Amino acid sequence: MTTPQDVDALVRDQLPPLAGVSPMGRVAITRPTAEIASSRLGIGFETLDRWMFTPEPVYPHLARLGATWARVQTGWSRCETAEGRYDFEWLDSIVDSLAGAGVRTMFSVTFGNKLYMPDAPHESAVGYVPTYYERALPAWTAYVRALAARYRGRVTHWEVWNEPNIPQFWQPRPVSGADYAELVRVTAEAVRAEIPDATVIGGATSLVDPAFLVGALRAGLAGSIDAFSFHPYQMVPEHNLRNMRDLLRRLLDEHSPDRRIALYQGENGCPSQLSGHHDDWLGMYTMDQVVQAKWIARRFLADLELGFDKIFYFHAVDLMERPYRQAGDKVNAPVMMGLIHGGSYTPKVSFEVARRVCHLFDERTRRTELMCLFTERDPAAPQRATLMAAPHVATFERDGAPLFAYWLAEDPQQRAGHATIDAELWWDDRLAMPEPVLLDLLTGEVYAVERPPELTHTDWRTRGLRYRLPLTDYPLVLTDAAVVAGLGFERREP
Known part of the structure; x- marks a missing residue:
């Protein structure tokens, strides 16, 4: 027998808007399965x-x-x-x-x-x-x-x-x-x-x-x-x-x-x-x-x-x-x-x-190893740095753009609260991400992500662009706006 659930309340409780990024619309897929090659x-x-x-x-x-x-x-x-x-x-x-x-x-x-x-x-x-x-x-x-x-x-x-x-x-x-x-x-x-x-x-x-x-x-x-x-x-x-x-x-x-x-x-x-x-x-x-x-x-x-x-x-x-x-x-x-x-x-x-x-993730998206290094240096709470510095990540490419999917790999029943983390990213110069966006796979919401300055060598440890990103216990996908546009992206007026 199906157990009644207040789904709206569950969504509000477990899927609040992401912090530190700007809402810009959501995906509204219209493509039928038959059009996936x-x-x-x-x-x-x-x-x-x-x-x-x-x-x-x-x-x-x-x-x-x-x-x-x-x-x-x-x-x-x-x-x-x-x-x-x-x-x-x-x-x-x-x-x-x-x-x-x-x-x-x-x-x-x-x-x-x-x-x-x-x-x-x-x-x-x-x-x-x-x-x-x-x-x-x-x-x-x-x-x-x-x-x-x-x-x-x-x-x-x-x-x-x-x-x-x-x-x-x-x-x-x-x-x-x-x-x-x-x-x-x-x-x-x-x-x-x-x-x-x-x-x-x-x-x-x-x-x-x-x-x-x-x-x-x-x-x-x-x-x-x-x-x-x-x-x-x-x-x-x-x-x-x-x-x-x-x-x-x-x-x-x-x-x-x-x-x-x-x-x-x-x-x-x-x-x-x-x-x-x-x-x-x-x-x-x-x-x-x-x-x-x-x-x-x-x-x-x-x-x-x-x-x-x-x-x-x-x-x-x-x-x-x-x-x-x-x-x-x-x-x-x-x-x-x-x-x-x-x-x-x-x-x-x-x-x-x-x-x-x-x-x-149809045939146009393929698995590609790209660099994604998570860091959360917190001298006041080193135990937090240890816990948060290793989210699970899977990297891909699609239509000339990189895709970084990442999440906190705790038991999903723990219902971990949202956090933020630094992610240092590098991708091949054959790929491009001129308008970085973050796709929330659970809600379909798309967020604008501030593009960081180009790489500088003031810190010898830095080897890629550093983003400050939300971190959840389910996959978020950082990619280019052109990728989500192919999913039926509906932009909201600013």
């Missing part, structure tokens, strides 16, 4: 194999969001309800409607079928693995081939299973990396028999599970896949993320020295309320729609900084219209991570925040 950003559209939400009211929102990929579970149990007879019309509607909204589909080919697995406790057979059943395995490969033949030319990316490293989605035997590698092998062969150039994605692991991955790689996983995905859920988005990425990159490269396997952040989300949902295991203590929106902006920016080849937010909408089950027959509480409210299908605060990120 390409992007690494995607949205979760899973669980329709179990009717967990109604997709039709969501498509108009996705047509505006700007995420150009959607992850869709294919649902063997929904496609084959009588042996050897397939109903793909429900999937046709999803794939075609997503395409009409400007969104490409990535299939997650996953879960079992009670026709061939009589011990599965529920009709959706969530988590039940076909390679463990003599009759199920040939039926599975026949289903996958029929699925691939149906969507040849429409779906290019095929992910095998969901979170095979935890028992909630791997039954009826214990989790095994080697057994998972075998499932991927037979599934990839079936897909490529119909779509030789298909992109096959393995992994989809819950969190980072190096022991599971090594077991799968030693059993030949690398030879079957073109990409590996993982689901690094955590309440502080940046925590240990670089280490996770670097570890996965090393293991994949060691087992595929002659061919680069792409790396996806394949599923990640954050609830918009504290109670009444399935995901209290995340360690929440004060959660609301604004905190969720902060988390989402940080999640996307941290993933973009590390260069994941695709990045998915889970989920487009709250999952609350049918009982939520994993393996077994236990009914779980709803999943309330959506950008859109379940039931009413109205956008949350996070929807517009995600929309700004998707439109600003």
Whole structure:
């Protein structure tokens, strides 16, 4: 059940106007998703194999969001309800409607079928693995081939299973990396028999599970896949993320020295309320729609900084219209991570925040290392200088201008108050920022930033232009006015 929230009060409390900069307008995006040529950003559209939400009211929102990929579970149990007879019309509607909204589909080919697995406790057979059943395995490969033949030319990316490293989605035997590698092998062969150039994605692991991955790689996983995905859920988005990425990159490269396997952040989300949902295991203590929106902006920016080849937010909408089950027959509480409210299908605060990120960080914005040194020298309070001198930063370029995205990387549930900090910036002379502005990704407000004097060498420690900037616990973006103009910037009269 949705928890009532006074969103206006939450916004006033957590998102006051920024200090030390001058308001000059706000972005009002009008570009549809279909006009974005390409992007690494995607949205979760899973669980329709179990009717967990109604997709039709969501498509108009996705047509505006700007995420150009959607992850869709294919649902063997929904496609084959009588042996050897397939109903793909429900999937046709999803794939075609997503395409009409400007969104490409990535299939997650996953879960079992009670026709061939009589011990599965529920009709959706969530988590039940076909390679463990003599009759199920040939039926599975026949289903996958029929699925691939149906969507040849429409779906290019095929992910095998969901979170095979935890028992909630791997039954009826214990989790095994080697057994998972075998499932991927037979599934990839079936897909490529119909779509030789298909992109096959393995992994989809819950969190980072190096022991599971090594077991799968030693059993030949690398030879079957073109990409590996993982689901690094955590309440502080940046925590240990670089280490996770670097570890996965090393293991994949060691087992595929002659061919680069792409790396996806394949599923990640954050609830918009504290109670009444399935995901209290995340360690929440004060959660609301604004905190969720902060988390989402940080999640996307941290993933973009590390260069994941695709990045998915889970989920487009709250999952609350049918009982939520994993393996077994236990009914779980709803999943309330959506950008859109379940039931009413109205956008949350996070929807517009995600929309700004998707439109600003499409294929025209690329990751570029630029210098950004934060300093806060306070001899009277050296402990404050230590705390404040290291905000998280991610630097990019777009249309000849630098972009500096930065934020205080505390737990967003702390609701840290606004502060200010000195930032010393340098960018290549091929880039220009003649009219520096600050974009608040949470509110869409744009602020004029006083351009500092040109670099002088009176202080030997100075190597770039020094700005005095607001500091928040969510990303602000310093860039040129021409960049925000491309997002539909509406200037206010001075």
